[in-house]
Amino acid sequence: xxxxIPIASPVLRGNEMRYVQECIETTxxxxxxxxxxxxxxxxxxxxxxxxxIACNNGTTALHLALVGLGVGPGDEVLVPDLTYIASxxxxxxxxxxxxxxxxxxxxxxMDPAAIEARITPRTKxxxxxxxxxxxxxxxxxxxxxxxxxxxxxEDAAEAHGARYKGGRVGGLGDCASFSFFGNKIITTxxxxxxxxxxxxxxARLRLLRGQGMDPERRYWFNVVGYNYRMTxxxxxxxxxxxxxxxxxxxxxxxxxxxxxxxxxxxxxxIRPHVEPWAEHSYWMYSIMLDPAVTVSRDEVMARMNGxxxxxxxxxxxxxxLPPYAQSAAPFPxxxxxxxxxxxxxxxxxxxRDDVTRVCAALADAIRPT
Ligand SMILES: *Cc1c(COP(=O)(O)O)cnc(C)c1O
Numbered sequence: 001x002x003x004x005i006p007i008a009s010p011v012l013r014g015n016e017m018r019y020v021q022e023c024i025e026t027t028x029x030x031x032x033x034x035x036x037x038x039x040x041x042x043x044x045x046x047x048x049x050x051x052x053i054a055c056n057n058g059t060t061a062l063h064l065a066l067v068g069l070g071v072g073p074g075d076e077v078l079v080p081d082l083t084y085i086a087s088x089x090x091x092x093x094x095x096x097x098x099x100x101x102x103x104x105x106x107x108x109x110m111d112p113a114a115i116e117a118r119i120t121p122r123t124k125x126x127x128x129x130x131x132x133x134x135x136x137x138x139x140x141x142x143x144x145x146x147x148x149x150x151x152x153x154e155d156a157a158e159a160h161g162a163r164y165k166g167g168r169v170g171g172l173g174d175c176a177s178f179s180f181f182g183n184k185i186i187t188t189x190x191x192x193x194x195x196x197x198x199x200x201x202x203a204r205l206r207l208l209r210g211q212g213m214d215p216e217r218r219y220w221f222n223v224v225g226y227n228y229r230m231t232x233x234x235x236x237x238x239x240x241x242x243x244x245x246x247x248x249x250x251x252x253x254x255x256x257x258x259x260x261x262x263x264x265x266x267x268x269x270i271r272p273h274v275e276p277w278a279e280h281s282y283w284m285y286s287i288m289l290d291p292a293v294t295v296s297r298d299e300v301m302a303r304m305n306g307x308x309x310x311x312x313x314x315x316x317x318x319x320x321l322p323p324y325a326q327s328a329a330p331f332p333x334x335x336x337x338x339x340x341x342x343x344x345x346x347x348x349x350x351x352r353d354d355v356t357r358v359c360a361a362l363a364d365a366i367r368p369t
Contacts (some may be wrong), residue, residue, distance in 0.1 A: 005354055007284075007310040008183035009347040012237075014244050019236035033232030035239050042242040043178075043193055046161070047170030051202035053194045053209060054230035054238070058157045058179025061192030062090040064228055065177050068194070068205045069151050071096050071124055078118055078126040078150075080110040081317045081334040087129050087155050088318050099123065100318050100326070105333040106273035108132065108286070108314065108341070112140035116148075125151035130159035130169050132343065133185070133252075133281035134274065138164050138172045145173075153177070157192075160185040161249045163279035170195040175205075180234075185248060185283050186241045188234035251348050252282040258352055259285050259344065262359035268293050268366055284343040286314060293366045297340055303365035309358055314341025 023029050036054055044052035055061040071077060073095035079087050081100035091098040102114045108131045115126065126145055128136035136154075145152045152173030156162075160178060162169045170176040175198065178184075180191030196202050207215065212225025230238075241248075256272070263269050270288040274280045289297055301311050317338050319329040344358055 004308045005310060005345045005350070005358060006347070007312050007343065007345050009349045010182050010187050011248070011348045012240075015240040016237050019240050020233055023233045023236050028232045031229035031231055033235070035232050035235035036230060039188075039230075039235040039238040039242065040193070042239060044195060046168070046242065046245060047176075047195045048168050049171040049195045050197045050199070051195065053196075053202060053205045054235060055192040055194065055209060055228045056230055056234075057190045058177060058181060058184075058192035059086040059090060060226070060228040061177040061179070061194050062086060062153075062155060062157075063093050064205055064208055064226065065153050065175050065194045066090055066094050066096075066125075067208055067226075068201055069125060069153060069174065074122060075124040076120060076122040077124060078110075078115060079318070080127075080129050080131070081319055081329070081331040082108055082315055082337055083129045083131065083155070083318065084157070084315055085318070085321065086157070087127060088324055091127075092323070096124070097122075098318070098324065100324070100329070100331060100334075102331045103334045103337060104137075105337065107134055107137075107275065108337050109134060109136045110141070111333065112137050112144065115141065115144050119148055119150075123148070123150060125153060125174075127153050127155055128173070129155040129157075130162055132272075132286045133159045133162050133283035134272065135159060135162045135164040135169050135172075135278050135280075137275070137277075142173070156195075157181075157184065158283040159281050160283075161245065162281035165277045171197060174198060175201060180238060180241075185252070185281060186238065186245055188230065188238040188241070191230055191234045191238060193230075248348060249281055252346065255346065255350060255355065256280070256282045256285055258355040259359065262356055263287070263362075266359075266363055269362065282346055284312075285346045286341055286343040287362075288314075288337065288340045289342070289366065291340070294368050295366055297342060300362070300365045301342060304358075304361050307361040307364070309361050310345065312343045314338050314343065
């Protein structure tokens with residue numbers, strides 16, 4: 001039983017130490033070395049795709065994907081209003097504009113029915129984000145994209161291992177990006193990757209990741225590229241993490257059943273809604289307070305903090321943040337989910353008793369005093 005329960009915690013109890021030590025002993029600490037290729041291969045196999053291009057974080061991976069897909073000044077990309085800000089920022093890095101789409105009120109994810117109204121002649125693509133580990137409803141999104149000539153780039157930063165109708169995220173669009181930040185399901189400290197089945201796109205992404213250097217001619221550059229490479233040390237962590245990814249995913253699934261059991265008797269706590277076609281990977285077990293709860297969401301979180309339990313609010317919708325502020329924005333569902341959502345501690349250090357303690361504290365915290 002943990003004294004103070006954190007929201008997230010990495011688990012490094014496999015071969016992490018051994019592989020990192022090997023990097024140091026062999027002096028292969030920079031962005032060449034055997035762990036990078038090994039990690040890329042393991043991660044591609046895990047996602048069921050042909051290529052994984054490892055990057056130094058999830059934000060650069062997403063930016064690289066957009067550059068690789070040809071996004072540039074004047075373009076628009078459809079991004080969910082409810083997401084982490086990196087999704088929107090990467091579009092701006094390209095000189096393009098994110099155009100926000102409202103979410104489904106139950107799953108937090110981009111609502112396919114809200115997409116078409118946001119398409120303009122400038123729209124180049126759509127970026128479904130599998131929020132908190134829940135896959136988006138990809139069939140209608142892909143149908144719209146195909147009919148309107150748009151690319152689909154998955155932001156799968158939070159959803160390693162999640163499945164849509166049996167298929168792993170990462171292979172459900174033209175390409176996908178992942179994050180391996182310290183609080184994500186699989187971590188390399190800082191890290192990211194783009195996955196794709198498209199050989200030509202993969203080659204372009206590799207070129208752009210390494211400053212655009214011509215693979216046939218050293219120190220010759222035909223394009224402006226980036227240094228978005230992952231280090232061998234980070235990849236060493238990644239290989240060790242991938243060796244036990246199935247165990248990590250199985251644990252999170254069981255953890256969710258514990259939360260489901262303990263919260264089943266709380267009618268004012270809305271548990272994660274999982275569609276029949278979805279396999280949620282539970283990066284975060286995120287609940288919503290029923291509108292009948294009279295204690296404010298922030299007060300509920302403050303009370304839980306007082307009980308030694310760290311929680312986090314669901315993301316602020318993009319349309320309220322200064323860089324993307326839009327008044328009279330048509331995003332009622334995102335606004336409502338953001339106001340009522342709380343992510344509960346979700347990680348592998350939690351015991352059954354910890355979950356009982358979190359749920360008891362939550363039940364206490366929503367009671368009016
Ligand atoms: C974590 C995250 C990212 C960015 O990943 P970093 O590795 O932190 O740069 C992008 N999108 C979403 C939805 C994320 O949760």
